[in-house]
Amino acid sequence: MPSSGALPAGAISTLGTRPFGFYVHVPFCVTRCGYCDFNTYTASELGPGASQREYADTAIDEVRLARRVLGDADLPVETVFFGGGTPTLLPAADLVRILRVIDEEFGLAPGAEVSTEANPESVGPAYLAALAEGGFTRMSFGMQSARPHVLAVLDRQHTPGRAADVVSEARQAGFEHVNLDLIYATPGESDDDWRASLEAAIEAGPDHVSAYSLIVEEGTRLATRIRRGELPMPDDDVAADRYLIAEELLGAAGFSWYEVSNWATGESARCRHNLLYWNSGDWWGVGPGAHSHVGGTRWWNVKHPATYASRLAEGVSPAHAREELSPGDRAVERIMLELRLSSGFPLAEVARPGEAARALSEGLLEPEPYRDGMAVLTLRGRLLADALIRDLT
Known part of the structure; x- marks a missing residue:
């Protein structure tokens, strides 16, 4: 990847012919969940040269780099998605500041969807109100399960009832669109546990539910526990049965599938940012390890936050490598x-x-x-x- 971040002329020439969005990766977590292999870091893992406090300024530097690389093409941003990690470990003002610079540099399209992921315990009414006031339109909470013993296997830290409370708080803050993420086929989870999780999610009142089968990724704590025989490997047949239960309960509650792992109460409740990915749109990924795609060229950033920050401080693209499809x-x-x-x-x-x-x-x-x-x-x-x-x- 050129140090300037320059893209092939063929990719630049197609700008504006497809929807354009931003993904902003926030690589910080309080603790590491046992199943997670995302590019995230706890405070003890960060090391020197990386600062959670200064991260918003670094991400803003990459947004401005994106504007220079993409030139003066008219690219109204249709979707922005803050993911992680736990984006809401940053102050709400930092997330709003990053969003504001995206708007200043590119312009948000009328009715743009602006989402952030959040752990249920990482936000409260004041934080949610600040996001809503700052232009965020959609919240996505990591519920995963309503059963304490299932959350324990996943190393999730929130209490089971918190997800329902935080959906209500998001609604009160003005969020029309709220998603709950669920995971099924966790070792030790029964059909009844899964039904209880779905029922709790539905009762909480979101307009979108994502349900993913647990995948055991090499290098995670969960994979180590399974290899040692402490936990059984998730079973494909069990996962299929759980999916059928999800379709049954969500369908009865007025949700319809629009992607294999995603259900919404109507077209307006669908995640437009994910639809941009699934329909081969263009997006710029900001942050350590973030992936981007423009006009058939895909690239990805260096993974460690310290290396990422130092490159941008030197005026160099944080991109590690790219491929032309x-x-x-x-x-x-x-x-x-x-x-x-x-x-x-x-x-x-x-x-x-x-x-x-x-x-x-x-x-x-x-x-x-x-x-x-x-x-x-x-x-x-x-x-x-x-x-x-x-x-x-």
């Missing part, structure tokens, strides 16, 4: 992402139409959209989505 790569990525959406993928662009016909005959694709030229997953197809995508590409 071939037309074939982009076609494969499109089907991998778009087939997971309820809107589906055009059959005319499927590389192996015979496999699509087989999937239809096996009940993995919906018949009516198929007749209209779209591959849309059935409920059974959602359970086998990864394997089906491999077959179609």
Whole structure:
């Protein structure tokens, strides 16, 4: 990656032809959850040269770098997503300040979606009110489970009832859109535990729920515990059963799936930032380890906050490396992402139409959209989505 951060002319020339957004990575956590392999750091892991207190200024430096790299193209920002880590470990004023600079440099599109992730224990009414006043429109809380013993396996620190309380606080602060993240198939979780978590999430009153099967990532504390035999490995059949329970309860409560792991109460409640990813939009990722994509060029930043900060202080791009996607790569990525959406993928662009016909005959694709030229997953197809995508590409 050039030290200036310059992008290929072909990528720059397509700016403005696709939706554009920002992802802002905040790499700080109070403690490290046992299942997490994200690029995050606790205070004891940061080391010299990295400062949580100065992080907003460093992130703002990268936003201004983005403006220089992308030139004077008109790029109204349709979505901004603060993720982590725990973005809400920073003062609300810091998050608002970063957002304000994005607006100053690029301009927020009318009705832009501005989201942040938060742990339920990391925010309160005053903090939420400051975010709402500062332009944030959507909150996403990491609930994960309503059962204490499941949270303990995941090394989550919040109390089970806090997620419901914080949804109410977000509503009172003025947030129309609130998401709860859940994890299923954790070792020691029963069907009844999972049902209780879903029921608690629904009762809390969000308009969006994300539910993800637990993935055991190498190098995590959870992987070590499983390897030692302290915990059983999550079972794929159990995970499938839990997904069916999620579809049953969420559907009965008025939620509809629009992506394999995401349900919303209506189109306006869908996460527009994630839809930008799934529909191959452009975005600039700010922060250590953050990934970006513009016009078929993808790049990613150095991982450690100290290295990230020092590069920007020297006026050098924090990007570590990049790749230019071939037309074939982009076609494969499109089907991998778009087939997971309820809107589906055009059959005319499927590389192996015979496999699509087989999937239809096996009940993995919906018949009516198929007749209209779209591959849309059935409920059974959602359970086998990864394997089906491999077959179609």
